[in-house]
Structures are given as structure tokens and as C-alpha cells.
Amino acid sequence: MSANLSTGVGASGGSTADAGLDGRDARIAAAIATPTAPSRPAVRSRVQPATRRRARRRCRPTPIGVLGWVFLAVLLFFTVVPMAWMVSTSLKSSFAAIDQPPRWIPAEPTIVNYTKLLNPDETVGADFLRYMRNSVWVSTATTVLGLIVAVPASYAFSRFAFPGRDTLFFSVLVRNMFPTVVFLIPLFILMRRLTLVDSHWSLILTYLTFGLPLSIWLLKGFYDNIPVELEQAARIDGATRFQAFYLIVMPLSSPGIIATAIYAFIQGWNEYVYARTFIQSDRLLTMPVGLQKFFTEYASDWPGLMAASFIMSVPVVVLFLALQKYFVQALTEGAVKS
């Protein structure tokens, strides 16, 4: 904060925004910005404790500051080492992987585990690539359908005043309370009645309800924050209600839409229990279940398993990291603030 203030002022030579905020801040700002020495002591005497402490902080790190850096270092270590070990193992041969003592960096790195998994001519590779295709399809369908369902619903919850609106909104949110495993039996029976067992649609339908509460909650927050006057203006200018929504509200809420889309996609990509229960034939399995199958079949092939875990993680990690700023923005604008 202190660094912020002084550099900002130093650059612009007395920012008006700062001056407008607070009399005392303005005085400090002026003091720091003035190059002449004599004015300094005068100001310092007026706001003594804060200025002095601030000056000290800039020269010498405070105990809390140091503690923070140590904490961050430990946390980074805790986060990174298991993942690094996954990557390191995936580049080893099966023999090298069980070397004792363990080598942090493979002595003879090999990409054979990856080529095996991504080669459609080998049995393992063909299976793996099929699981991946299934996962892509299920996650994409879940995401798209989720948006089609969530966008109008959250818009209605935000804008319209129909009877029972609040009750309905809460009942959607209560979804998060329900234990997933508890629903396995009845849902399995339901899917059998709908003849959806052993079809990707059973998964898509189920995953849809995972994402919906968060999507609706986030998007409603967004719509609440968009002034209704904008739409009214568009309506006066001759836009239909749909046009007003599509041309005005949609672009303004796009961070929320992107965030909910990522969330739905990741959920679909990673889900394990339902996929394991609903899908029975091998050719329809999704990646998490495929990974587990790989583990039970090739129990000692840890490098292969680590390579498979790595490949499986890359798409969602890249997607999430690329779009995480929308996620934070959506939480800030949509959920946390509203």
C-alpha cells in the first residue's frame, strides 16, 4: 500500500484521485511528491506514527512479512513436489521408477510411456484415446447444455417477479447439499427405466445438475449487478426483450458465463463415481474410470499410470489457468459482492 501510494504520486506529481479521498492522505501525498527537503519534517510531525512506521517498513521487512514468504515457500513446495514427482516418474522406465534411493530427475529420460498411451495401434493406446474422446464429448455436452439451461433460468430469477421465485431459487441451491453417492442407487434405477444406462446421456444428465446450482447462483449475481435501465433503454430504442438480453446483458455477463462453463467442463471431465456406476461397456468409459481400470490391470506400471494421469490433467489445467481470471472476476462480481 505504501509503495503504491508513493510511486503513484511520484509519477504523476500529485494525483487528484488521492487528494479527493482523504485530507490526510492528500497531505502525505503532497509531502512525498514535493522534492524540497524542508517541507518533510513539518509533515512528519503532523502524522508522525504512521509515516514513520511506513518508512521503516520499506527499509526492513516486518516479521509478518517474512512469515508470509516462508509460508508461501512451504506451500509452493507442498503443492509442486507431488506433481513434479508425477512428471519425473512418467519419464522413467519401469525399472528406473523403483530404483532406491529414488532419483528426483530421471537418469535416462524416456517418453515411451507417452508414446505408448497416444499410439492408436497399441491396445493401451487405442483404449486410452477412446476414453479421452468419450470424456471430451461428455464434458462438452454437459457444458453446452448447462449453459442453455442456466442462462435463462438465472436471468428469470434475477429479473422477473413471478410467484414462488425465491422458493424455487433456494430449492435449486439446495442441490449442493445432496450427497452424490447416496443418489447412486435411485439414479441407477431411474436411468434403467429411462433406458439410459450404459449411455453417455445418463452422465450428461447427471452432471448437468452438478453445475447448475453454481451456474445459476453466479449468473444471477451478475444479472443483479447489471442495471435494468440499460435494457430498458434498449427496449425503448426498439429492441425486443430477447435482443435486449442478447445484445446488452449477455456481453456484460460474459465473465460469468465463461466461469460457469469452465466449472461445468472440469466437473464433467473429472467425475468418477457416476461414470463408474452408469457405464458398463468398456468402449463408453470416460477417462477417470479408464485410469482406474489401467491401475487395476497394470498395477506395477507406475510410470505408465503417472503418464496417463499427466495427460488427463493437462487439458483441464491449461483451460483453467488460461481462463482463471474470469473465474476470480465472476466470483468477485457475481457471487461475493452481491
Next chain:
Amino acid sequence: MALSRARVLPVAPPRARRPRPGLFASIVRHWADYLYVAPALLVMVLVIGYPVVYTVYLSFFETPPRSGDWVWTGVGNYTETLGSARFWDTTRNTFYWTVGSTALAFVIGFGAALVVQRQFVGRGIVRAILLIPYVISHVAAAYVWRWFLHSDYGLVSGTLLDWGVIERPLVLFDSIRWVMPTVILVNVWKEFPFVMIMLLAGLQTVPDQLMRAAKVDGAGAWNRFWHVTVPHLKGVILITTLLLFVVNLNSFTLVYLMTGGGPAGASQLWITEIYNIAFRSLRYGEASAYSVVLFLIMLSMGYFYVKALTGGGKSQRRPA
């Protein structure tokens, strides 16, 4: 959460939910509005409503695995479940798991949010790295950690042996004493980024002027944190911990794939136990009764959750 915003808003218009003579007329007038929410509600009713009713119904029946004949047993399944000694062991584990994971993930995640919020070179990269565990699937995380902590070939055990810190291989997943702390640690690894991202979002809403004012008034870092940041984030903190708590109570995959509830049931949770009763022993009735108990606990949590989400029911409304 809603408080700070509600203060600047004009007084909310009268609510539509108030019962009045023209309720039916009002429903008819707003018929088109319901079309917007209909698809969402339809899916929810199908995938949530139906299973809830069905689970409750099933919980009153004895369901022999080999025949399709269900026998009404009344509350028999409930007394059997709650009466077994195993149930209370599992309850203890579940409590340990849920409270331990939630508290630890929250503290670490909050700390991470505070540190990562500082200005420093490479902040974006650090933030990104810390977020990765959150999006890695539970299945991959379970296997990566099993391998990482493998007693014979894992990095931790092998390295510590090599350095002479320990004399025998480090047994964690197969030790009755250490299995719970270990699975909790893995769970925290997976969950703290969620807390971090939620609180990071919350921290952006703490007004700069407020912080600066506190600083000028001579408040130290601790006082600023405790008297400005925390009160401001109350809503976010509440929601985050509640969500975490429920997620942990529901969490299945990590424990199931890492320990399967073992050794000797030392890491058996409610949820893995229900899965075993239903899909290993095929006793659906008993599993359903178990589920209903769990469900009631969650529902009471859900009550607080909804209250927290809506900030005491102050949802703003704008007529269209």
C-alpha cells in the same frame, strides 16, 4: 456479504411472495416467466427430487440381494444401522475427516490468499501453480499421492531412508494410526486452492480507502486483518467453510481410491461405507437408511447454507 451492498441500495420494493388474493391470477399473468426456469427445474426434479423420494421409500424395506422381493421392515434398517458399533467408529472417522480437512484447508487457503494478494514479481505464476491441484481429478490425485507416499518406492519414504532420517520404510496408507492424517493431508492439498480463490475474490472487495484509513490511524497488520479484513469477509468466509464442510462430508473418490476405507476400517467414512453396503453387499435398503441419516444431517447444514447465501433473505429484485 450482502450487508455492505445493501446499505447503498434503495429500499427494496415489496416482495412478490407475500400471499394475497390474486395469487393464481398472478401465476397466470407471469406464465411466460416460468418457461425460463422450467428446463432447469425439470432436470433438478428428475435427478434430485425423484431419488430423494425413492431413497426414503427404499429405506423402510429389507432388500435381499438375490431376489426382487422387498420386505417391509419399518424402521428396522435404521435401528440396525444406528445400533451397530461400526457405525460409531465410522462416525468418528467422518467427523475427524470433515472437520480436520475443512479447518486445515481453510487456514492454509486463507493464508495463501493473503500472501498471494501482495504485490511481487511472478505473482501470476505463483498463483497459477497454487491453483493446479484444484483442477486435477480426484482419481489422478489419488494415484499420484499413493505413488508419492508409497512405502517402498515413494519419493518421501525413499529419500528419508536415504538421508538416514528414518530407519524403516515410512508406512502411511497401511498404518491404522497414520492413515487418517495422511488422507486428510492429500485432501487439503486438493482443496486449499478453492479457499484461496474464494477469499482472493473476497479480498478484492475490501475497500482500499478503509485499509488506508486504518493504516493512517496507526493500526498494525494484525489489527487491520482482524478488524477490517475479517469482518468485511464474513459472508465469504461463512459460505466457503460451509461449502467445504459439505463437500468433505460428501467426498468419496479420494478415500475410496487411496485406502478403500482400510486398513481394518481405520479410514472408513459414512460415504464409503454406504457405497460398500450398497454395491458390495447389495443391501440397498440398509444403504438407503444410512443415506437418509446422512441426508438429514446435510439438510440441517443446508439450512444455514441458504441463509448465508442469501444474507438473511435480502435478495434484491428488479421488475422487468
